[in-house]
Amino acid sequence: MADIALRSCAERRPRGAATLLLGLGAVALLASAINLAAHLPEGGIGAVWGMLVAPAMDDPAQALIAYSYAPRLVISLLAGAALGLAGALLQQVLRNPVASPTVLGIQSGANLALAATLVWTPELLAFGREWVALGGGLVAIGVVLLLTRSSGFAPLVVILAGMVVSLYCAALAALITLFNSHYLAGLFLWGAGSLSQQGWDGTIFLLPRLAIAVLAVALLLRPLTLLGLDDMQARGLGLAVGAVRLAVLLVAVALTGFVVASVGVIGFIGLAAPALVRLCGVRGTGARLALSGLLGAVLLWATDQGVQLAAASFGEMVPTGAVTALFGAPLLLWMIPRLRLPPHATPALSVRGDHGAVRARRRLAWLGALLLGMLVLSALFGPGLEGWSVSWPGPGGSGNAVALWPLRLPRALAALSGGVMLAVAGCILQRLTGNPMASPEVLGVSAGAACGLTIALFLLADFGRVEQALAASLGASLALLAILALARSAKGSPERVILAGLAVGALLDALVSVLMASGDPRAVLLFNWMTGSTYGVTTDMAGASLLAVVVLLALLPLIVRWLDILPLGGEAVRALGMPPGLSRIMLLLLAGVATAMATLLVGPLSFVGLMAPHLARLIGLRRPLAELYGAALIGALVMVAADFIGRSLAFPWQLPAGLVASMIGAPAFLWLLSRKQASA
């Protein structure tokens, strides 16, 4: 089972898991006692049992303990256990140390299904939110597994597909929310995982289902253990590998679905619990599953009691699920250098294969012409009060007497700049890591910039463009620093770097969830920006970003030699007289700064940085410089088109360019992912 083992303190601390459980349990117990004391009426602790069995209905304090405090404690244990177990099962069956309900898109799929139902077919809710959520989760993981089947569910491929499906669902849900922000306030809470209870019905729902799942796991235990071996060996021992996999997956998805249905999205328990158990060096499938369940229960219990303690002193309700994600993301970051990952199964980036400079030049010229055409188109045409019309540059002109170019062009140019910067950053990162799935979006650089902006939005009373730029750059730089540190300590292995990005992205999600759930109207502003709107772009901003793009494009010929050589490996680079560390850092820095600026312009959600380099290679631009310029042009083209579509599709409503781009980009990426494996 070397492939999923963790390089750990195992040998040194064989009883680590027990210590961890007991320690966390003690903390949780203490917090629970304090919380209980706050509710406790006269009669003391001895009277609690009596209250639970037969609460005096007219005493609010007793009713609170019997129908709120106690069921909340129980549901935190049950939900934690279910998620811990689900995570452990997913990790075991996919042989993937970072598989979890959050990462595989199950939770955001459920969230999207619920949002859509709430807005369009509220009648369906009569069947119960549970089933809607469960359906959404099943579809999401179904898509992930279908897309990654041909890779044999290779860990990195599964996670990437899961993450993209997850982001896509989040983007769609964001779109729904944008136009229905008032009505869906309750959904934010649900999406953020509030454990608040008002009776035992949650427990009654979850307990028997958890029991059945545990029973199923017990029955599947032996084949599950064999599944840890590689498929050949397992088959040799007479195991129907496919059937067992499917059964275990179903159990894991069902467990997640039940939790999601009863309390909402609880981030990261399903990842943290089994991972911590591994880190503690627990061997044996049965022990690991059981301990993961237990640890999940205790983790959520402790977190929830802590949240209640905090809520009692600050008066603001914070959803527990979002808090677990806030803790979970740094935990994942901390774990990454300690993970021992299998060599990634995605086919390596084909960087060779030259098609002659003349053809490349002609293709670039075509792309440039197309981009120019798109720009002019998007400035010329647009819907208005009396349908579509053509508007020429200059003040007024036609009967309308309003100059529209100054309104349209800055947005189009900002979109263009964002697209170029993301595409270039994507190219650099993909070349550098030799990993076709690398990109600013995937590596968490965009999310880092967004995190910085979010924090600044809520800390600074006055919030202008300069502060925005500074905060975003700071956030991106911090994310980049984390990744740099990781890349150095872990020899820059692409999987680790991508996982770190994943963690930063999750952190952003958690942060936004907490803010959205707080009901603060500023959250809607944040949300608006997050979706990648070019709305507020001024002429000055558009000019500045265009200038940055020109500088960036001018720098490219200088870095292209590094990109050519670095993927060959440290030895080759040193042999050619370049310090590998320095050039690597310079490249990462360039990619990071470009991403920060792009994030300010088009938000963190678009997939342009991932898509554009692939498309460039797809049309035969394979040499580094041609690929860089080709990707830049394609990125610009996609973003300008997205901005145009977003402005005119639902006039007078405007869909954010970043979101429109991801609506195009995510399916394209998934298609690319499955195609790549098929050809591998």
Add this chain to the structure above:
Amino acid sequence: MPSRRALLLGAAGAAMAGWPLLAAGPRTPDAPARDPSRIVSMDFGLTETLIEMGRPPLAVPNPASWTQWVVEPALPAGTVNLGTDREPNLELLAALRPDLIVTTPYLDGIEPLLRRFAPTRRFSIYAPPKGDAYARSIIATRALAAAIGAVSAGEDLVGRAQATMEAARARLTAAGLNERPLLVVNFLDDRHVRVYGAGSLFGDVMERTGLVNGWTRPVNYWGFATVGIEALAEIPAGRLIYMEPVSPDTLERLAASPLWNTLSFVRAGRIDRLPPVLMFGMLPSAMRFARQLQSRLAEAPSHG
């Protein structure tokens, strides 16, 4: 590499060629016209005030949601849809050629943009440090009335609002409803509510109509707190009022919730459902809320 140089030159050239096209933004005077007639309102609270003063705006964001959140006074048919309030459609705004745009601190982020199209006035009702909705609404109403040259209509509205409060106060006091605290909430789902405290429009109306607001805990500057329903158990409230809209499955689920059923006002059957009133509104919403309280509590027997 000519391709590279060509690209750079092209990009720089495009940037320079395009510059004059961008710089020619519309310019507008800072002071509003003496008697603006083409008003664009970015906020439903300001919109209802304008309508009550007889000067309905030309365009508002998302007018379709008016019937869901405001209802009364009716929004004139043909009011142009500007899109979302955070991102009103600027091309549309330009085409409408407004002579006054009214906005709130909530939209400070886009105020500089709005200024490019018409003189823009900002009225602060819901803003830090803390809520004071009714008093601020009076100030804003007068300022708005002055800005559109309708001072007497503004005074009239303020007077009507005061009179409505006093009438409601008399009726509610006479019915003995001023003795037990009550709670006003919006259901977010079957486990959470937004509860309105001091400084919210609802809270201020309750205070002015002699009712006792049961929610005395901290609220944000919009005047509400988001809490789990269990938090309501700790409040010695004699009555609960919940506002529409309510999501369809919420009440059904609540009926099955043990904790909900132990709440004192639930057991006493003192729960009232009120049609929508804009919770972030101004005087017209305050009047509507007061009238609804009066007719629901003092004039009709309570239905569960």
